[in-house]
Amino acid sequence: xxxxxxxxxxxxxxxxxxxxxxxxxxxxxxxxxxxxxxxxxxxxxxxxxxxxxxxxxxxxxxxxxxxxxxxxxxxxxxxxxxxxxxxxxxxxxxxxxxxxxxxxxxxxxxxxx
Amino acid sequence: xxxxxxxxxxxxxxxxxxxxxxxxxxxxxxxxxxxxxxxxxxxxxxxxxxxxxxxxxxxxxxxxxxxxxxxxxxxxxxxxxxxxxxxxxxxxxxxxxxxxxxxxxxxxxxxxxxx
Numbered sequence: 001x002x003x004x005x006x007x008x009x010x011x012x013x014x015x016x017x018x019x020x021x022x023x024x025x026x027x028x029x030x031x032x033x034x035x036x037x038x039x040x041x042x043x044x045x046x047x048x049x050x051x052x053x054x055x056x057x058x059x060x061x062x063x064x065x066x067x068x069x070x071x072x073x074x075x076x077x078x079x080x081x082x083x084x085x086x087x088x089x090x091x092x093x094x095x096x097x098x099x100x101x102x103x104x105x106x107x108x109x110x111x112x113x
Numbered sequence: 114x115x116x117x118x119x120x121x122x123x124x125x126x127x128x129x130x131x132x133x134x135x136x137x138x139x140x141x142x143x144x145x146x147x148x149x150x151x152x153x154x155x156x157x158x159x160x161x162x163x164x165x166x167x168x169x170x171x172x173x174x175x176x177x178x179x180x181x182x183x184x185x186x187x188x189x190x191x192x193x194x195x196x197x198x199x200x201x202x203x204x205x206x207x208x209x210x211x212x213x214x215x216x217x218x219x220x221x222x223x224x225x226x227x228x
Binding site: 031045090100102104 | 146148150152155156157158160163202204206208214215216218220221223
């Protein structure tokens with residue numbers, strides 16, 4: 001009965017590779033997000049989708065490309081991985097409107113060697 | 114853009130004692146939402162408590178309560194009867210009604226509970 005799931009939970013890869021992180025929510029929410037948490041625990045919004053449409057696209061290298069095939073899924077693809085991409089990536093979802101908190105996935109720890 | 118400031122990078126509290134974590138924010142909006150999230154070592158983000166800006170009454174959830182001062186743009190979290198399981202990183206978050214219902218997070222406060 002997992003609300004927001006991410007795969008994989010851990011990802012170790014070499015510089016220059018391309019990788020994807022998948023996110024799925026079974027809460028019926030219409031808005032999904034990607035955050036990056038760096039080594040100092042700072043949470044930075046990367047993208048947000050509402051009903052499969054991109055509504056927030058913060059200053060993120062264009063090597064990062066989100067894809068939302070439907071309202072329940074928001075995947076993150078990263079091209080040409082760099083050392084600085086090492087971080088924990090969180091997917092979250094919420095229902096558009098008042099008073100609604102975000103529900104977070106368990107995070108994906110990405111390590112680029 | 115809204116900013117959220119947590120001025121205490123680290124705090125500690127004795128088990129069973131009370132601790133208050135500070136949070137201030139900057140906004141020109143009149144209607145918004147505030148949250149406290151907890152991130153234990155497992156790294157799962159867990160909602161602790163939330164507050165609607167138009168409600169004057171401070172939110173309470175068991176041992177957790179907030180002191181919401183709208184004019185001062187302050188939203189502190191009080192943890193009473195601290196338990197070992199409260200040890201975690203705590204994030205204050207502001208949710209705007211505009212710009213895609215975006216959330217803005219503070220930099221976090223690491224809470225240590227001393228047995």
